[in-house]
Amino acid sequence: MAKGEIVLGCLAPHPPHVVYAENPEQNEAFAEGGWETLRWGYNRLARKLKSIDYDAMVIFTPHWQTYIGTHFLGLPKFKSKSVDPVFPNLFRFNYDISVDVELAEKMCEVAGESGIVTKMMRNPDFRIDYGTITSCHMLNPEWDKPLVTISSNRNAHYYSPEVMNEQASALGIACSKAIEESGKKVVLISSHSLSHRHFVTESPLPEDMSREHIYNHSQYVWDMKLVDLMRDGKMKEVIDIMPEFTEQTIAETEAGGLTWMMAAMGYPEYPAEIYGYQSVIGTGNLIAAWDPIEATREIVL
Amino acid sequence: MSDSEILFGIYCPPHPQPLLSPEASDGYGKLRDAFETCRKRIEESEADLILVYSTTWPSIIGHQIQGHPEPEWVHVDDDFHYLGSMPYKFKIDTEFAEKFRESAESRGLQSRTVAYDGFPIDTGSIVALKLLNPDNRIPACIVSSNMYANRAETIVLGKSARDAIAAQGKKAVVVVVSSLSNRMFTEHIDPAEDRIHSAKDDEWNKKILEFFGNGRLEDLSQLSREIHGQIRVQKVVAYKPAWWMSAAMGQHNNYTGEVLAYEALHGSGGAVVVLTPSKGSVGDKEFDEDDVEHYHGDRGVLDTGAL
Numbered sequence: 001m002a003k004g005e006i007v008l009g010c011l012a013p014h015p016p017h018v019v020y021a022e023n024p025e026q027n028e029a030f031a032e033g034g035w036e037t038l039r040w041g042y043n044r045l046a047r048k049l050k051s052i053d054y055d056a057m058v059i060f061t062p063h064w065q066t067y068i069g070t071h072f073l074g075l076p077k078f079k080s081k082s083v084d085p086v087f088p089n090l091f092r093f094n095y096d097i098s099v100d101v102e103l104a105e106k107m108c109e110v111a112g113e114s115g116i117v118t119k120m121m122r123n124p125d126f127r128i129d130y131g132t133i134t135s136c137h138m139l140n141p142e143w144d145k146p147l148v149t150i151s152s153n154r155n156a157h158y159y160s161p162e163v164m165n166e167q168a169s170a171l172g173i174a175c176s177k178a179i180e181e182s183g184k185k186v187v188l189i190s191s192h193s194l195s196h197r198h199f200v201t202e203s204p205l206p207e208d209m210s211r212e213h214i215y216n217h218s219q220y221v222w223d224m225k226l227v228d229l230m231r232d233g234k235m236k237e238v239i240d241i242m243p244e245f246t247e248q249t250i251a252e253t254e255a256g257g258l259t260w261m262m263a264a265m266g267y268p269e270y271p272a273e274i275y276g277y278q279s280v281i282g283t284g285n286l287i288a289a290w291d292p293i294e295a296t297r298e299i300v301l
Numbered sequence: 302m303s304d305s306e307i308l309f310g311i312y313c314p315p316h317p318q319p320l321l322s323p324e325a326s327d328g329y330g331k332l333r334d335a336f337e338t339c340r341k342r343i344e345e346s347e348a349d350l351i352l353v354y355s356t357t358w359p360s361i362i363g364h365q366i367q368g369h370p371e372p373e374w375v376h377v378d379d380d381f382h383y384l385g386s387m388p389y390k391f392k393i394d395t396e397f398a399e400k401f402r403e404s405a406e407s408r409g410l411q412s413r414t415v416a417y418d419g420f421p422i423d424t425g426s427i428v429a430l431k432l433l434n435p436d437n438r439i440p441a442c443i444v445s446s447n448m449y450a451n452r453a454e455t456i457v458l459g460k461s462a463r464d465a466i467a468a469q470g471k472k473a474v475v476v477v478v479s480s481l482s483n484r485m486f487t488e489h490i491d492p493a494e495d496r497i498h499s500a501k502d503d504e505w506n507k508k509i510l511e512f513f514g515n516g517r518l519e520d521l522s523q524l525s526r527e528i529h530g531q532i533r534v535q536k537v538v539a540y541k542p543a544w545w546m547s548a549a550m551g552q553h554n555n556y557t558g559e560v561l562a563y564e565a566l567h568g569s570g571g572a573v574v575v576l577t578p579s580k581g582s583v584g585d586k587e588f589d590e591d592d593v594e595h596y597h598g599d600r601g602v603l604d605t606g607a608l
């Protein structure tokens with residue numbers, strides 16, 4: 001069996017607003033549009049994914065929060081409705097997803113062997129979080145690939161962002177080993193915003209783009225610092241300043257997604273593909289991808 | 302506002318073990334028995350409303366209030382999914398929900414009711430309502446805990462609950478769903494060997510329970526920041542339940558306090574406490590902070606700091 005590999009890594013923010021604005025048939029709410037910079041960026045990245053041969057998407061989500069280890073979805077099918085607890089007015093999504101249980105079990109096993117506390121999630125009533133659904137829907141609206149969702153163990157809450165960085169790195173390395181051993185071609189998804197301070201009020205029409213802007217300039221400056229480093233292919237440096245960035249901007253990187261993905265990909269030294277940056281209810285959201293193959297790597301924006 | 306009729310308050314833990322696996326340890330069983338005692342107390346009372354403030358329902362857009370008349374789903378906990386599913390169907394007092402929203406808004410808070418099929422009611426609210434009001438004999442209402450809210454906002458939210466109860470002439474039982482110390486073990490454990498995560502957490506929990514036992518709710522509210530710093534995992538900005546509970550129940554120390562159980566829940570401190578308004582105060586306030594009546598938003602320290 002050929003060695004498995006990571007064929008693409010995607011930073012895929014999951015404000016439910018972008019699914020809402022797309023008006024897919026699965027979502028009950030109706031929008032007049034909005035957040036085009038992000039949506040069009042997502043559409044472009046989704047087109048790139050169509051040109052890539054892969055077996056499964058592996059997504060690390062901040063909205064399945066676990067404190068007792070790292071958990072993996074462990075049943076082949078989940079079909080239900082996901083309602084966002086924070087923005088139920090925008091996101092009530094009827095989903096029908098397939099899970100690559102074999103790959104999930106392999107990751108769980110290898111992570112366990114490397115000393116990480118793990119658990120397979122096998123309760124059929126479990127609801128898939130809106131982070132997983134939003135990122136996966138925007139990257140693959142056809143839903144024709146199986147997923148593995150990995151929960152986010154909240155080390156930043158229990159210890160510090162530094163401990164989060166260490167633990168998420170260890171998980172990333174274990175997952176990459178599991179992928180190699182699986183023989184599969186896998187797309188990794190790190191599902192989160194960058195800076196993450198929200199407005200606590202919402203305009204009467206949530207998609208009224210005249211009201212949308214970053215929470216404050218400091219958040220913006222930090223986000224741009226990260227984008228510059230990504231463009232320059234300095235991902236080790238991004239991960240090294242992650243604790244500082246996370247604390248300063250109360251970033252959603254606190255869950256460990258980007259650290260996990262970069263560790264799994266060996267801290268790329270090549271430029272990231274940048275697909276778009278826009279604020280959603282004050283938070284900073286970047287869509288980016290890391291393509292290990294130089295021949296197909298693009299300068300998008 | 303005129304006097305609210307709050308018959309008594311209950312403080313109880315959000316973890317699902319007392320509901321799903323009470324037999325797994327003596328401690329879980331004792332917590333379950335304490336919930337059972339509270340259920341009977343509610344049944345024997347003249348309560349016509351159970352109002353739940355849950356620390357496991359975070360919100361961002363202001364303060365969300367459950368407004369679906371019959372929310373129904375099968376819930377599964379993020380961590381404890383292997384203990385089983387929690388099917389629920391509750392009866393919500395939607396008129397109260399609207400009144401509560403109105404009261405919150407009139408005190409300057411951003412607030413909205415949520416009434417969507419399939420809205421994910423949180424583990425803590427489900428555990429509390431299923432154990433305290435299993436047959437939905439009494440209509441309930443649930444309010445979220447805003448991620449960014451701090452003391453002023455939380456106290457004003459408590460006062461608006463009190464306003465709404467008074468305005469509708471309700472006889473209410475107020476339920477606050479929260480752990481004491483909230484650090485859990487980060488590994489899977491044998492429930493029979495469950496214990497409080499650390500001696501420090503245990504000592505602080507016992508100190509809090511001493512206050513509860515003496516009916517000193519407002520004193521606990523005043524100590525909230527200290528409690529947060531000492532024994533609360535820093536995942537939210539503050540230990541808000543004591544602020545909300547005291548503000549909702551009238552900001553004093555005149556209660557008969559009963560600690561019905563105190564046990565470990567995967568390392569965290571789980572207690573079931575009943576506070577019944579009584580005559581006569583025990584103790585004075587430890588210290589005083591602003592008593593905010595109307596919420597005017599965050600203070601713009603960046604704009605006014607130079608003054």
Ligand SMILES: [Fe+2]
Pocket residue numbers: 014015062063131192193252
């Ligand atoms: Fe998020």
